[in-house]
Amino acid sequence: MNYTKHNVLLKADGVNLQYGDKQILRDINFSIQDIHRPEVSQGQVVSLIGRSGIGKTQLFKILAGLIKPTSGIVTIEEDQHPVAAGEMGIVPQHYVLFNHRTIYHNLKIGLDNAAVKLSDDEKKRIIADYAETFELTEHLKKYPAQLSGGQRQRVSIIQQVLTGNKFILLDEPFSGLDILMIDKVIKLLLRVSTLHEQNTLIIVSHDIENAAAISDTVWILGTEEGKPGATIVKEYDLCKTDLAWRPDIHTNPDFIKLIQEIKQQL
Numbered sequence: 001m002n003y004t005k006h007n008v009l010l011k012a013d014g015v016n017l018q019y020g021d022k023q024i025l026r027d028i029n030f031s032i033q034d035i036h037r038p039e040v041s042q043g044q045v046v047s048l049i050g051r052s053g054i055g056k057t058q059l060f061k062i063l064a065g066l067i068k069p070t071s072g073i074v075t076i077e078e079d080q081h082p083v084a085a086g087e088m089g090i091v092p093q094h095y096v097l098f099n100h101r102t103i104y105h106n107l108k109i110g111l112d113n114a115a116v117k118l119s120d121d122e123k124k125r126i127i128a129d130y131a132e133t134f135e136l137t138e139h140l141k142k143y144p145a146q147l148s149g150g151q152r153q154r155v156s157i158i159q160q161v162l163t164g165n166k167f168i169l170l171d172e173p174f175s176g177l178d179i180l181m182i183d184k185v186i187k188l189l190l191r192v193s194t195l196h197e198q199n200t201l202i203i204v205s206h207d208i209e210n211a212a213a214i215s216d217t218v219w220i221l222g223t224e225e226g227k228p229g230a231t232i233v234k235e236y237d238l239c240k241t242d243l244a245w246r247p248d249i250h251t252n253p254d255f256i257k258l259i260q261e262i263k264q265q266l
């Protein structure tokens with residue numbers, strides 16, 4: 001498939017994390033580049049995959065600017081400034097919707113936090129549009145407890161899209177969802193990734209198959225013999241191997257082989 005890679009949008013440079021004398025992350029280096037595809041407004045979707053307890057959540061927090069690494073730096077956007085808390089949309093593992101507010105109000109919180117200030121009428125119209133596009137119109141007056149886990153997850157993702165942040169970090173976005181809901185969340189994420197050229201989704205997960213199926217790049221977080229802490233042990237560029245942006249990916253023999261290969265590394 002035709003594509004080119006341009007400016008660096010995010011870079012992790014020599015990231016180390018230590019708690020006391022315990023090394024959690026070691027020398028993490030990767031960069032996300034702006035992908036261009038002819039006739040598609042194509043954003044970026046990358047996955048950081050690793051087994052439970054390896055340090056994914058710590059890396060997630062560093063990428064989000066929520067904790068500082070012991071050494072190294074994460075820089076973002078064209079001017080490559082150090083990331084600060086609040087610059088990335090965050091969809092945590094246990095989605096944090098406000099339980100005493102309706103879905104409408106939860107989505108409005110996203111717009112209230114947007115850099116662009118909008119009138120209440122404009123907010124109403126935008127929320128109605130998004131709800132329609134993402135099949136949530138009938139739920140706008142409900143409270144989070146009245147929705148299924150998958151529906152809440154989708155609201156949480158849309159809330160972050162509405163903030164206008166181009167970077168959205170998702171911690172285990174498929175966990176606790178049944179297969180149909182995973183499918184809906186995947187469709188939503190793919191949609192979000194093509195809403196804007198620079199939209200960049202960073203998925204942190206141990207769900208290899210679903211994460212890889214929507215990614216253009218997969219990094220494996222693992223350990224190396226004799227060395228403490230987790231690092232990127234392998235990078236898979238799925239654009240290069242023609243396994244990105246394919247609707248039929250789950251049945252593609254090369255993709256199935258890739259999943260087997262990744263599983264052996266975890």
Ligand SMILES: Nc1ncnc2c1ncn2[C@@H]1O[C@H](COP(=O)(O)OP(=O)(O)OP(=O)(O)O)[C@@H](O)[C@H]1O
Binds near residue numbers: 019057206
């Ligand atoms: N504040 C802390 N002080 C010391 N060690 C910590 C602290 N927070 C996390 N750790 C350790 O860091 C390691 C990585 O934890 P992390 O939560 O990032 O793993 P994870 O890959 O996200 O796991 P899971 O998939 O189970 O959520 C664990 O060994 C954990 O015990």
